[in-house]
Amino acid sequence: MKSLGLTATALSVVALSATAATARDQIQIAGSSTVLPYATIVAEAFGENTDFPTPVVESGGSSAGLKKFCEGVGENTVDIANASRAIKDSEIETCAANGVTDIIEVRIGYDGIVFANASSGPDFVFTPADWFNALSAKVVKDGEIVDNSAANWNEVNPDLPEQPILAFVPGTKHGTREVFEEKVILAGCEESGAMEVFAAEMGDEEKAEEACMTLRTDGKSVDIDGDYTETLARIESDPNGIGVFGLSFYENNTDKLKVATMSGVTPSTETIASGEYPVSRPLYFYVKKQHIGEIPGLKEYAEFFVADELAGPDGPLAEYGLVADPELAATQEAVTNETVMSK
Amino acid sequence: MTDLPMPQSGAMPAPKSSLMVADARTRRRNAAEKRFRLYGAGAIGIAMIALVVLLSSIISGGAGAFRQTYLSIPVALDAETLDPKGNRNLDEMSKVLTLSYGKVLDRAVEAAVASSGIEIAELAEKDIDNLVSKEASAHLRDRVLADPELVGQTVDVNVLVNGRIDGYFKGRVTMESAAADSNTSPQQLMLADALREQGVLVTRFNWDFITNPDASDQRPEAAGVGVAILGSFYMMLVVLLLAVPIGVAASIYLEEFAPKNRWTDVIEVNISNLAAVPSIVFGILGLAAFINFAGLPQSAPIVGGLVLTLMTLPTIIISTRAALKAVPPSIRDAALGVGASKMQSVFHHVLPLAMPGILTGTIIGLAQALGETAPLLLIGMVAFVREFPAAPPEGLFDPASALPVQVYNWTQRADPAFIERASGAIIVLLIFLFCMNLLAIFLRRRFERRW
Known part of the structure; x- marks a missing residue:
């Protein structure tokens, strides 16, 4: 009896409050784990400096975030998707099919991708070609395509230390992997001239590119599906390892990691901003324009994010490792005018 | 193993052995028992060492928080x-x-x-x-x-x-x-x-570690588990209010009133199966049913609580039924014998006697729900939340985090100071679990009746 009564009370409470639940008053954000630290810094400052509540920021990856973003319009869908890559055409189509037609694209800056080994290890001076020759499944030796058998870095390039090849690269679910493949492995493939040999052999540029970017599977290249913290833990347990990190992660762990130069350039916010350091990518967030005016503070948040005080070269985001966008003024204008992406 | 029956021979032969002198077979049996005890002690030893290593690593890592x-x-x-x-x-x-x-x-x-x-x-x-x-x-x-x-x-x-x-x-x-x-x-x-x-x-x-909300990557020193504790508490409240009455009512009906036929067999098998379903499946269900269909807000403890309710229900039903089964039939017979109705016999006699077992099962189910992260991942509770939810019932619809989620979040942050925070949050979670289990043991000791 008692329990039945309790159930009834509980159910009625739930039902009552469900109807009483008013409009959502905080912004919901989902998406890339690379953008997450920047988004939390901005969200925190936004909550502190305005009368709006602190936005809720979820992580889970760019693709997962954009999928949630494109689920539709309404209070129980997210307002902003963070992404470490540009939105794909297929995603824009999915969005449009679900009614999300007006999307504002906001580029917040650039993220550098760095290569680092344990601080006790030797110094590395890489070129993209070294990475291609060390990690690609097939390489070109004396004009012939052969299986990659390099075991030490100095076999790849005599200038590199004699250390077994062991690379911790981001797994395929990460946006970082795409950048790594394109800007390092593929660039190295072209730089070393292997691309031409592949293309001549396969007769197709696309197939040659694919061959370039296929990494060896004999244990020298290890996919890390977790976060950078996992890569760091792997390097700490095996000092021969070299990992792929985001610049901001490295800058927070300089006591444990030693960064390698790429084509003679040391990665830093300055060298990435000037374009000297080759491996970087833009970071974005996408705003659902249809929610502006419905969700309080949404436009203010977007404006706050790209304001000079935060996203500028002297702001807290740059301090944390974001490379400020030289065209920030244009982005600010686009946000103020609520310029949507053209279809 | 070796206790085959002795062959029955006709006349009683002169005893070949004495109880005072152990023969080879007795020695073997005794040795086997000694070995088994050693294995048992070894198993306990390994478990204790694992526990000590785990606890000491968490406490040494998290005490600083x-x-x-x-x-x-x-x-x-x-x-x-x-x-x-x-x-x-x-x-x-x-x-x-x-x-x-x-x-x-x-x-x-x-x-x-x-x-x-x-x-x-x-x-x-x-x-x-x-x-x-x-x-x-x-x-x-x-x-x-x-x-x-x-x-x-x-x-x-x-x-x-x-x-x-x-x-x-x-x-x-x-x-x-x-x-x-x-x-x-x-x-x-x-x-x-x-x-x-x-x-x-x-x-x-x-104290700020207990009361502060989460903080961004730039200020690990300010991060706390306040919102997470509140979120976990709200979810437990929902689970308690929904899972206990539903679970207990369902088991009383199934155990005492329901006819034993094919339908109840099917239900029984399904409940046992549900108890073994991976928790992430409940998260997917929660996303589809509560957020997409019912339109409840994301990241809210109410949705988390509902999902965890579904997850805990089978555990509570199974343990409640076991507790009801353990009440001897003589109690029911005596009640019915002096003229009580079936319902009176259940609510006046069987249920009070089964209560300690029900409470223990419920608390263990709640403790399991408290430590769950996977289903919360899908309903948006694995998030950076800095605003404290309001008081219930409105607060149940505000975004909140949960303790295991906070641990998961902090282990992914770049700043090494967050690792200490994560261990600290584990300590808080363990203290909660320890208190709940202690309460379960206390209730069992205090009220349990043996026949």
Whole structure:
């Protein structure tokens, strides 16, 4: 009896409050784990400096975030998707099919991708070609395509230390992997001239590119599906390892990691901003324009994010490792005018 | 193994052995028993060692989260920076961002270091400015906006120091690691040492870890489990209010009233199956049913609680049925014999006797739900949440985090100080679980009846 009564009370409470639940008053954000630290810094400052509540920021990856973003319009869908890559055409189509037609694209800056080994290890001076020759499944030796058998870095390039090849690269679910493949492995493939040999052999540029970017599977290249913290833990347990990190992660762990130069350039916010350091990518967030005016503070948040005080070269985001966008003024204008992406 | 029946021979033969002298077979049997006891003791030993290693690694890693370093300095609240118009108008003053308050604090720290007479070679201005946490400027801003008359005065503040310096006093950061670290320097640590000797820098117990919300990657020293504890508590409330009545009512019906036929068999098998379904499946169900279909908000404890209710129901039903089964039939027969109705016999006699078992099962189910992360991932509770949810029932619809989620989040952060925070959150979670299990044991000991 008692329990039945309790159930009834509980159910009625739930039902009552469900109807009483008013409009959502905080912004919901989902998406890339690379953008997450920047988004939390901005969200925190936004909550502190305005009368709006602190936005809720979820992580889970760019693709997962954009999928949630494109689920539709309404209070129980997210307002902003963070992404470490540009939105794909297929995603824009999915969005449009679900009614999300007006999307504002906001580029917040650039993220550098760095290569680092344990601080006790030797110094590395890489070129993209070294990475291609060390990690690609097939390489070109004396004009012939052969299986990659390099075991030490100095076999790849005599200038590199004699250390077994062991690379911790981001797994395929990460946006970082795409950048790594394109800007390092593929660039190295072209730089070393292997691309031409592949293309001549396969007769197709696309197939040659694919061959370039296929990494060896004999244990020298290890996919890390977790976060950078996992890569760091792997390097700490095996000092021969070299990992792929985001610049901001490295800058927070300089006591444990030693960064390698790429084509003679040391990665830093300055060298990435000037374009000297080759491996970087833009970071974005996408705003659902249809929610502006419905969700309080949404436009203010977007404006706050790209304001000079935060996203500028002297702001807290740059301090944390974001490379400020030289065209920030244009982005600010686009946000103020609520310029949507053209279809 | 070896106790085959003795062959029955006709006449009683003269005893070949005596009870006093162990023969080979007895010795073998005794040895087998001794070995088995050793295996058992070994198993216990391994389990205990694993437990000790786990607990000691968590406690040594997380104890630091409960202590934090603070700096007390006088801060001159410069009117020109904080109230540029000079009219103490709150609206205009709130346009001054925390970044400006940070500069005011920087100047205050520089002044304090200069007046303290500490001299350290090659001490950079950045080292002094980075001494205090970024959280401090937010606190200062709140304080000034609450009392605008403070502008122009000099106030004493007690602020958090940077996570690296705090880590130095806890042994996480050393002079060697600081030399290689771009976020601190040996000079900064020497300055911190000198300030500590003067007594303005103290490491003390940190209530803020329990009460503060999460903080961004730049200020690990300010992060706390407040929102997570509240979120977990709200979810447990929902589970308790829904799973216990539904679970107990279902098991009483199934055990005492339901006819034994094919349908109840099917239900029984399904309940057992549900208990073994991976928790992430309930998360997918929760997303589809509660958020997409019923339109409940994301990241809300109500949805988390509903999902965990579904997850805990089978556990509660199974343990409640076991407790009801354990009540001897003679109790029911006696009640029915003196003229009680079926319902009276159940509610007056069987249920009170089964209560300790039901409570134990419920608490163990709740403890299991408390530690669950996977289903919360899909309903948006694995998130950065800084706003405290309101009081229930409205608060059940506000975004919140949960304790295991907080642990998961912090282990992914770049700053090493968050690893300490994660271990600290595990300690808080373990204390909660320990208390719940203790309560379960107490209830069982106190009220259990044996026949």
